[in-house]
Amino acid sequence: MSETAFPVNDLLRRKLQTSLALVSLTVCVASTLFLLLFSDQIGFGITSAAENTLTIGYYAIFSSFLRFVGILVFAVGAVIVSFITFLMMAQRTRDFGLIKAAGCPNSLVFGYFLTELLIVLFLGCALGVALGFFTNYAVINMSTFQAYQKAPNFWYAPLVFVAFFVFGLIFGLKPLLNAARLSPTAAISPMQYFGLSEGNRFKALSKSRLTLKIASRSLFRRQSATVRIVVFLSIVFILLTVSIAGSIIANGTTATRVEKAVGKDMLLVAHKDMGSQYISLLSKFSGAKEKADFNYLDPNFAIPDAALQQLNTISGIANFEKRLVCEGQIHELMNFTYSDSETIPIGDHREADSLIVGVEPEKVLSEWFIEGQFLEKGNSSEAVVGDSIAAVMFEMPLLQSFRMQNTTLNIVGVCLDPINNGIVVFVPFEMLKSLNNVSDPNIMLVLLDSSVDRSSVIMQIQKRLADANLDLTVFELNEALEKNVGFLGAIWSVIMFLPLFSLVAATLCLIGYLVLAIDEQRQEFAVLRAMGAKPKTVLAILAVQSLIVLFSSFAVGISLGVMGTLMILMVQPVVTSFTILEIAGWLLAALFGMFLVSLWPAARFAKKPILKIMS
Amino acid sequence: MPMKSSDFIVATHSLHKAYRVGEEEVEVLKDVNLNVSRGEFVAICGPSGSGKTTLLNIISGIDRPTSGQILVLDQDLAVQDEDFLAEFRCSNVGFVFQSYNLVSTLTVAENVAFPMEWIRKPEAEIEKRVAELLETVGLQHRANHFPAQLSGGEQQRVAFARALANDPELILADEPTGNLDAKNGQKITQVLQMLKASGKTVIVATHDPELMQLADRTVCLEDGRLASKNE
Numbered sequence: 091m092s093e094t095a096f097p098v099n100d101l102l103r104r105k106l107q108t109s110l111a112l113v114s115l116t117v118c119v120a121s122t123l124f125l126l127l128f129s130d131q132i133g134f135g136i137t138s139a140a141e142n143t144l145t146i147g148y149y150a151i152f153s154s155f156l157r158f159v160g161i162l163v164f165a166v167g168a169v170i171v172s173f174i175t176f177l178m179m180a181q182r183t184r185d186f187g188l189i190k191a192a193g194c195p196n197s198l199v200f201g202y203f204l205t206e207l208l209i210v211l212f213l214g215c216a217l218g219v220a221l222g223f224f225t226n227y228a229v230i231n232m233s234t235f236q237a238y239q240k241a242p243n244f245w246y247a248p249l250v251f252v253a254f255f256v257f258g259l260i261f262g263l264k265p266l267l268n269a270a271r272l273s274p275t276a277a278i279s280p281m282q283y284f285g286l287s288e289g290n291r292f293k294a295l296s297k298s299r300l301t302l303k304i305a306s307r308s309l310f311r312r313q314s315a316t317v318r319i320v321v322f323l324s325i326v327f328i329l330l331t332v333s334i335a336g337s338i339i340a341n342g343t344t345a346t347r348v349e350k351a352v353g354k355d356m357l358l359v360a361h362k363d364m365g366s367q368y369i370s371l372l373s374k375f376s377g378a379k380e381k382a383d384f385n386y387l388d389p390n391f392a393i394p395d396a397a398l399q400q401l402n403t404i405s406g407i408a409n410f411e412k413r414l415v416c417e418g419q420i421h422e423l424m425n426f427t428y429s430d431s432e433t434i435p436i437g438d439h440r441e442a443d444s445l446i447v448g449v450e451p452e453k454v455l456s457e458w459f460i461e462g463q464f465l466e467k468g469n470s471s472e473a474v475v476g477d478s479i480a481a482v483m484f485e486m487p488l489l490q491s492f493r494m495q496n497t498t499l500n501i502v503g504v505c506l507d508p509i510n511n512g513i514v515v516f517v518p519f520e521m522l523k524s525l526n527n528v529s530d531p532n533i534m535l536v537l538l539d540s541s542v543d544r545s546s547v548i549m550q551i552q553k554r555l556a557d558a559n560l561d562l563t564v565f566e567l568n569e570a571l572e573k574n575v576g577f578l579g580a581i582w583s584v585i586m587f588l589p590l591f592s593l594v595a596a597t598l599c600l601i602g603y604l605v606l607a608i609d610e611q612r613q614e615f616a617v618l619r620a621m622g623a624k625p626k627t628v629l630a631i632l633a634v635q636s637l638i639v640l641f642s643s644f645a646v647g648i649s650l651g652v653m654g655t656l657m658i659l660m661v662q663p664v665v666t667s668f669t670i671l672e673i674a675g676w677l678l679a680a681l682f683g684m685f686l687v688s689l690w691p692a693a694r695f696a697k698k699p700i701l702k703i704m705s
Numbered sequence: 706m707p708m709k710s711s712d713f714i715v716a717t718h719s720l721h722k723a724y725r726v727g728e729e730e731v732e733v734l735k736d737v738n739l740n741v742s743r744g745e746f747v748a749i750c751g752p753s754g755s756g757k758t759t760l761l762n763i764i765s766g767i768d769r770p771t772s773g774q775i776l777v778l779d780q781d782l783a784v785q786d787e788d789f790l791a792e793f794r795c796s797n798v799g800f801v802f803q804s805y806n807l808v809s810t811l812t813v814a815e816n817v818a819f820p821m822e823w824i825r826k827p828e829a830e831i832e833k834r835v836a837e838l839l840e841t842v843g844l845q846h847r848a849n850h851f852p853a854q855l856s857g858g859e860q861q862r863v864a865f866a867r868a869l870a871n872d873p874e875l876i877l878a879d880e881p882t883g884n885l886d887a888k889n890g891q892k893i894t895q896v897l898q899m900l901k902a903s904g905k906t907v908i909v910a911t912h913d914p915e916l917m918q919l920a921d922r923t924v925c926l927e928d929g930r931l932a933s934k935n936e
Contacts, residue, residue, distance in 0.1 A: 300815075300822045307810040617806040620767050621820050621867070622795020624788050700767045 097205040110605060111178045112214050114598040115171065115258070119218020120225060121595050122167035123250045127226040127242050158654075162329040166592045169322045170599055171254045174214075175262030176318060177602055179207060179269075186269040200270050207262040215251045215258075223247070301627065305634035308611055319603045320643045326589075326596040327647020328654065330680055333589045335673040336655040341582035343664040345575045350457040351507040352574070357548065358565040359401070359410075359534040359555070364391040365565045368415065368533055371445065371510045372570040380510075386416040390561070392530035397562060400554040401534070406542035407551075411455045412531035414448035414522050420515060421493045422483055437485045444479055445510040446494065448522030448531075455535050462488050462503035470521040473499035478512030480504040495525045508574050535567075593680060600636065600688040607635055608695050615695070616703040625696040632692035636685055644681055713776075714875055714906045715741040715764055720773035722759050722929075733759045734770070735929040741908060743874070746901045748920035749910045755926040757910035761877045764908065765798050766790040778874065795823050799868030801878040805860040807852040813863050814839065814848040820870040838866040842896060858889025865896050876900055878909045882916065894919065 101108045182203055189199045226242065309316045352372060358365055370380035393412065401410055422440040426433050451465040458464070458474075465472050473492070480487040484501070491500045492515075499517060507514060523529065538547055548564055555562045608615070615628045695703070722734040733756045741747050749757050762768035763775055766782045775782050778797055782790065794800070807816050814835050821831045839845040842862040852860055861881060868876055878897070882890035894915050900907055901919065909916055917923050925932045 300819050303815070304808065304810050311810065613806065614808050614810070617802075617808060618819075619791065620765070620794065620800055620802075620806075622791050622793075622823055624791040627823075701762065 096202050097209060100202070101206055101209060107178070107605065107609075108210065110598070110602050111174055111210055112217070114174045114595060114602055115210065115214025115254075116217040116221055117598055118167055118170040118174070118595040119215050119250060119254050120221035121592055122164060122254070123219055123222030123246055124225045124229070125163045125592075126246045126250065127222065128229065158332060162325070162332060163589070163592060166322075166325050166329055166596070167250075167254065168257050169325055170592075170595050171258045172261035173318050173322045173599055174602065175207065175211065175258040176265060177315060177599075177606055178210065179203065179262045180265040180315060180606075182206075183265065183269045183272070186266075187272065196270055200266060203266050203269075204263070207259070207266070211255055211258045211262070215255050218254075219247050219251050222250070301630045301634055304614075305631045306638065308607065308631075309635055309638055312607065312610065315603065315606060316639065319599065319639055320646070322599065323596060323639065323643030324646040324650070326592055327644055327677075328651040329589050329592055329647075330677065331648050331651020331673075332655050334676045334680075335652060337582040338669055338673050338676075339655060339665060341579055342666070342669050344578045344582075346664040347459045347506050348508050348574050348578065349571060350459070351505070351509075352567055352571045353455050353535060353537065354568070354571065355538065355540070355544070356455065356567045357536040357538065357551075358567050359397070359536055359551070359562055360393070360532060360565070361391045361561060362563040364388075364415075364532050365563055369565060369567070369570050372508060372567070373573050374508075374511050378573075384417075386532060387526055387528060391532040392528065393532060393534055393562065394530055394560070396558055397534070397555060397560050400558055400560075401536065401551070404547065404550055404554060406539050406547040408537045408539045409453075409455060410534055410536045411450065411453050412519070413533045413535065414519055414526070414528065414531045415533055416446050416448075416522070416526060417443060418446045418494055420444050420446075420479075420483075423491045423493060423498065425490050427486070427489060437490050440483050442479060442483050442513070444476075445514040446522065447509075447514060447516050448519040449516055450519045455537050456507070458505035458507060460503045460505045462501075464503055464505075465516065465518060466502075470518050471497075471499055472502045472518070474503040474505050474516040475501055476510070476512035476514035477504055477506050479514065480512075497521070497525060536564075593684070597684045597687050600639070600684060601691055603639065604632055604636055604688055605691050607632060608691060612703055616700055619700045619703070629689070629692050629696040632695075633685075633689055636688045636692075640681060640685055640688075644677075648677065712742065713740040714743050714745075714778060715739065715908070716774075716776045717764075718774040720760075720763065720775060721771045722756070722763060722768070723771045733929050734763070734926075737773070737926075737929075737931050739924065739931060741906060743906055744904045746897075746907045746919065746921045747909070748917045748923040749908065749926060750912065750917060750923055751910075751926035756929045757926055758879050760926065761800075761879050761908065761910055764875075765800050765877050766794050767800075792824075795820055796871055797873050797875060799870075799873040799876045801861070801864045801868050801876070801881050803880040803883045805852070805857070805864045805884075807860055807863055807867070809852050812849050812851055813844060813855070816852070816863055817866045817870055820867060824871060834870065838869055841869075841899070842866045843892075856889070858885050858892060861885060861889070861893055862896065865893070869900075874906060876905050876907045878907070878911075880910055880912065882911065882913045890915070 186199055186203065189202070190196060223242075230242075358368060360368060364386070367380055367384050367386075370378045374380060398410075398412070401407060419441055422437050424438060425436045427436055428434070449465070450467075452467045454464070460474070462474070464474055473494075475484070475487055475492075480501075484490050484492075487501045487504050491498055493499075494515075494517070499515075505516070506512070519531070536551070538544060548566075551564050555564075611631075615623075615631075618628065619625070717737055717739045720734055720737040720739075721732065723730050723732045725731075737756075737760065739760075749760065751757050759768060763770050763782075764777060766777070766785070770783055773783075777793075780793060782793070785793070807813075808819070811819065817835045817838055818831050821834060826834075835848070836845065839848055842865055844859060844862055844866070847855060847859060847863075852863070855863065861884070865878075865881070868878075881897070882893050885893065890913065894913075897907060897909065897916065897919060909920070911917065
């Protein structure tokens with residue numbers, strides 16, 4: 091037989107093992123390439139689109155998440171490839187010994203199996219690259235993503251091909267080199283077969299149940315492969331947890347912060363042009379455009395005291411807040427700080443146009459996520475700045491001040507507010523009034539009692555304002571709020587979609603591991619069946635092995651994933667009991683799905699006649 | 706002709722077994738009629754490939770005949786499902802393979818115990834029975850060893866202990882001394898002698914003249930057909 095005929099025939103003869111290795115490799119390479127292309131075209135497409143729409147604080151959360159998930163996806167891919175090739179070649183230790191025992195020189199046997207490894211690796215990587223491009227093309231042309239497309243970066247194809255080919259080769263060569271070093275008798279011996287330990291090193295996890303006993307000892311005997319699959323699945327579960335839990339928590343947290351900043355079930359009372367402008371500024375977050383050259387201080391927009399008196403008389407209004415909104419230029423002031431008796435300058439003399447909102451600190455209805463503190467009543471020299479303006483214009487905002495219309499204001503807090511994408515400063519209402527020489531606010535935020543019939547109260551407000559001949563309109567802010575929350579939700583759901591491919595590849599690897607378990611325990615299962623074990627006993631032993639592997643990796647992956655999500659990726663996350671239930675539901679569904687699919691080879695095997703298993 | 710089985714623990718009528726190898730059909734058993742009475746010790750001889758193992762497999766319910774009838778303990782095994790056959794083997798048949806076939810992940814004691822665990826015998830009873838059986842085969846000192854730590858002869862004796870675990874009426878042994886040296890073969894012969902003395906029904910496929918001498922009756926299989934030697 092020629093040197094290439096043997097490996098090719100051998101691969102064709104072992105149809106199930108070869109196709110499983112090939113499919114796993116293909117899916118792994120394809121998923122990694124797809125995710126890289128997808129992240130590049132859509133993920134970072136969204137982030138770059140979002141850079142101009144999201145506030146910088148939200149954008150930072152999203153992009154750091156995407157980067158973290160991208161790194162994990164690549165790591166999962168690398169571990170999968172190494173695991174598949176290790177598994178494929180570790181299964182051949184016995185065959186290696188048998189061929190050597192038959193008189194074939196070591197180098198020739200090594201060459202046979204190396205050729206097999208190279209064939210499978212080359213085909214897997216090539217098919218994976220093709221499938222990755224195809225999947226990306228198909229997904230990217232879905233209507234949801236068309237708005238964010240960029241041209242694909244074709245350099246990812248050789249990068250993934252070469253990196254994974256090299257990974258696969260290194261990890262596939264390891265068991266081959268080990269087998270080459272063994273004498274034929276040692277290679278054939280069950281003591282070497284899949285890393286079988288010495289007899290007296292067996293440790294039982296359970297002494298009562300036979301099924302658990304056989305399953306746990308088999309796992310321990312196959313410790314080399316078992317450790318690898320547990321490590322690999324743990325990384326997959328970290329990826330899953332970060333993507334699923336992270337996305338859900340981040341979505342919940344960002345949505346809650348937006349809701350609290352905008353105000354849930356809040357009404358806006360203003361002149362119709364001013365109201366529309368304010369809503370556009372709020373919705374800028376999700377892509378709306380406000381009117382340029384808008385005169386915020388137009389006297390027609392002023393809300394007179396008469397309006398406030400009217401509102402005071404309507405029952406069902408829990409609270410209301412007047413604000414003065416305008417635009418202006420702010421100038422950064424340079425400051426100094428001291429470190430080790432050294433004076434360090436902070437900041438520069440930058441300038442920016444910003445939205446300026448005058449508020450009464452003791453009456454604000456918004457609850458911002460804030461770094462530092464909010465304005466104090468009676469202090470007219472303080473300001474709170476939005477996260478975007480803090481990031482683009484100030485070096486250490488909480489230690490800095492700015493000038494606005496010849497007035498110096500010290501920054502006491504940085505807040506997350508979607509209005510004008512975070513290019514906003516909040517200043518004392520009375521101070522802003524006197525700076526602009528106006529006497530009235532130009533918007534009014536109204537909070538209704540939760541128990542009242544909203545539409546009837548809204549109608550009542552409209553009627554009273556009309557009766558008083560006031561040119562004011564009532565706007566529902568919920569629509570703008572829903573748009574913002576929906577936009578955030580769409581972004582996070584893109585991230586949740588990313589680990590799907592890794593999950594498929596992981597499931598295939600778990601199936602591969604169970605095929606290895608079946609292959610190794612084939613004779614024992616036949617004996618158990620011959621001695622009176624029912625097919626379901628064999629299925630149960632394999633199911634327990636799958637469960638032990640899955641639960642161990644699940645525990646490690648979930649713990650590290652949750653730690654990563656909560657400690658690294660999110661500051662002060664909003665986690666409710668519903669959030670925990672939602673995350674648990676998704677992760678348990680993934681675990682259960684993987685478990686069920688992994689049983690496929692076991693169920694197929696358990697149905698086989700005893701003699702077929704023995705042969 | 707309808708079979709009257711109650712006198713016999715094993716009764717086969719016109720038993721055929723064929724395997725398909727590629728396009729070709731290979732007939733392994735041809736019109737085999739064999740009746741074995743309770744307490745009888747029957748040796749089945751014949752050259753390799755004559756169908757001895759296939760016949761034992763069919764009697765134990767591991768394999769099914771292509772045609773013909775097989776009654777074991779009044780049960781028609783050809784028509785039963787896998788779960789029934791599993792329970793039947795566990796409770797009524799003790800099978801000893803030529804290549805021992807112990808479960809490598811279980812210790813000697815556990816290998817002997819597991820058929821009893823399947824029929825949910827009380828733990829204390831299992832422990833007592835395991836100790837008793839290991840003493841019978843002279844391996845009580847090996848109870849906590851794994852199969853890989855035993856010699857071939859010792860493994861075969863464990864296999865006998867395992868086959869006797871549920872005190873089955875029928876013991877089937879497929880060339881039990883085939884892989885053993887003379888000294889270990891002798892020990893297995895002693896175990897079989899003991900089984901014969903205790904009144905068990907034993908069917909042994911063998912080439913070993915000593916085992917044939919021990920048998921009440923020896924039947925020979927030649928090219929899948931049964932031919933009596935000393936009935």
